[in-house]
Structure formats: structure tokens, C-alpha cells
Amino acid sequence: MLDLDLWWLLLFPAFFGLGWLAARVDMRAVLKQAKEVPAAFYKGLDALVDDRTDVASRSLAEVARAHPDSLDVQLSLGKLYRRRGENDHAIRLHQKLLELPDLTAEQKSQVRFELSQDFHKAGLVDRAEELLLTLLKSHHMGKSAREQLLSIYQQDRDWEKAIATARELRSDAHSFQHEVAQFFCELAQAALYQSDYDKARHYVAEAFAANRKCVRASILLGDIEVAEGRLEAAITAWQAIEKQNYEYLAMVAERLFDAHEALGKSQEGIALLRGYQRTFSQLELTDLLYQKVATYEGEAKALEAVREAVHARPNLLGVYRLIEAQMDELSPEGRMDAEVARALVMKHAQKLTVHRCKRCNFRSRAFFWHCPACGEWESFTPNRSETN
Known part of the structure; x- marks a missing residue:
């Protein structure tokens, strides 16, 4: 038993020595690889950090020329060309890569996918689609190809193909x-x-x-x-929209009233609008409610409705209507002052009151079901918000 313990004591220094030797060998390998990386690579990386893509593309092109067999470098250079809008350079680079004889099937699929993005960015949508369709059975690039096709079909408003592709991606x-x-x-x-x-x-x-x-x-x-x-x-x-998503009620409020009015039920229509305004104060109904109440119940009732709405949810458009509703009761001098205030409120309301994409924060006075900035669906706020 004593001899066995002694052997263990002798082995411990050997284990430590082997660990130290392995670390030294690894460190030498790392240092050797670092010395082999061209200085232009670090220069290009530094330029990318500073968002100087022109310098980065020149530096990376220099590295690519020095290492023509490095597929990763070539693909990175192609992406950089595409990002800079140099689509012709990107297309030529990727087409040249496809001519290399020793590429694996996976690498060819990767290059074809990059080339399809070049064509898409250059506006050659048909050629991009043609390439992407050849990648659908690819184990590595099939999903990415379908996602790119879905983007193309939405851009072309080819909704039937978009539906089929989205279902395949589900x-x-x-x-x-x-x-x-x-x-x-x-x-x-x-x-x-x-x-x-x-x-x-x-x-x-x-x-x-x-x-x-x-x-x-x-x-x-x-x-x-x-x-x-x-x-x-x-x-x-x-x-039924109230149960689906009440925020969109403002988009059909006028249609709802018009339908009631056509049926001879104007008061029911006004009561419905009032109910929505009181229950969901964030709905953009103040202006519509003012007009309809003023028409059917008089200015006094309209003023009361506007005052209630503005007190529940203060906003510039509501204040504009509140000032307007009380203009006739003011003296000539007071009316002039109120007109200045009303014009100023409207100016800022038109500037600040916008629909906003909840995903990318894109702002627009017009409502979109499909955000023109990030491409997200149903991301626009149906009620305009005051923001700067």
C-alpha cells in the first residue's frame, strides 16, 4: 500500500509537466497563426468598427487576393460589396467562386445563396428567384432560401406564392x-x-x-x-373587433356610424361612439364624436363630449377641438387670441401626431398594415400617438 502511494506522488509532477508542455505548444500555435494573418485583415476589421466601409472593402480585397482559396474571406468580401451597393462587384465575385472545381456541394449552395441576394439587391428579382428555387432541397440552405423567396413574393405582391412559402416555413x-x-x-x-x-x-x-x-x-x-x-x-x-383588438375600433368608427345613420339609427351610432370613448380612452375618436354630436345634438352637447374626451386623455387634436368649440362665446379680442392658440396647436399636432411601428419605431402619418421600413405585419399603432 505504501509503494502505491509513493508511485502516485511521483506521477503528480509528471502530470503537471505534461500540462505545462501542452499549454506552451498551444500558445506557440496561436502565435504562429496570428503572425500568418495579413495586416490588411486587421486594418479592414478596424475600418468596419469605425463604419468606414470603403477602407474595409479595399483591405479585405487585398486579403482575398492573397488568400484566393479562403472561401470565408471571399464570402465576407462579397457581403461587404453588397452592403456598399457595389452589386456588380459582388455578382462577379460570387460567379467566379462557383467556377472553382474543388467546392463541396454545401459550399456551392452557400455561394449560390449569396449570389441570389446580389441579384435581389440589384433588382434582378427573376434571377434571384431562379437561384433560390434550386436551393430548396438543400439541407443547409433550404430554410434561408425559403425565407428569401418569401421576401421576394411579398415585394412582388405575389400573395399565392407567399402563402405557400410561409406554410412551408411554418x-x-x-x-x-x-x-x-x-x-x-x-x-x-x-x-x-x-x-x-x-x-x-x-x-x-x-x-x-x-x-x-x-x-x-x-x-x-x-x-x-x-x-x-x-x-x-x-x-x-x-x-367583433372589440374582442379581437379594441385598439383598431378607431379605424371603423366612422363606418359604424355611417351604417347606423343609413339604417335611421343615428342616436344609436352616437351612443356607440360615446361608449367606446368612455371605455377605451386611448381611441382616436374625439374629432369624429364632436362632428356627429354637433350635427345631431347641437354645439353645446358637442363641447361637453369633447371636454369629457380631452379630460380623459389629453392630446393636441382634442385641445384643438376644445378651443374651436368655444370660439363663438369669446369676445373679438379673445377670439383672435384663441385663433392664434388653435393654429399653433394644430401645427404641432400635425407634426407630432403619427402612427408608429412597434418593432422598428418607423413613423408615418399614414397607416400601414405592412411596415415599409422593417417589413413587419400588424406592427403599426392604429391610433396615432404624439411623439417627437
């Missing part, structure tokens, strides 16, 4: 139900413009099948009902 991580519902809504909107109400109804039903909480489908269904003279059904469709 997974536990991303169901694409919101996107597919919006694609069907685009088709329904086009059919409605052409007065093809049966086809529009079919697409709306498909949108609901993809996403039963699709507000846009409810809006379109109400529009179809109105076009076919079924006002009560239209009111039912639009009121």
Missing part, C-alpha cells in the same frame, strides 16, 4: 399565422376592388382560418357586407 418557433392571414386579406382586398364579392368572402374566410383574431379580416368582411347592402351584418362584423 414551425413551432414561428407559425406564420399572422402573415398568412394578411396575405389572404391582400387577396380579399383586391377582389373587393373588382367587386368580386364571392371571392373576397372566400379569402376573408381563409384569413380567419389562419388567424381568427385577424382584425383586418373583420374590417374587410364589414366592407363586403356594406357593398352587398347588408348593413346590420356589417355592423356585427365591425363590432
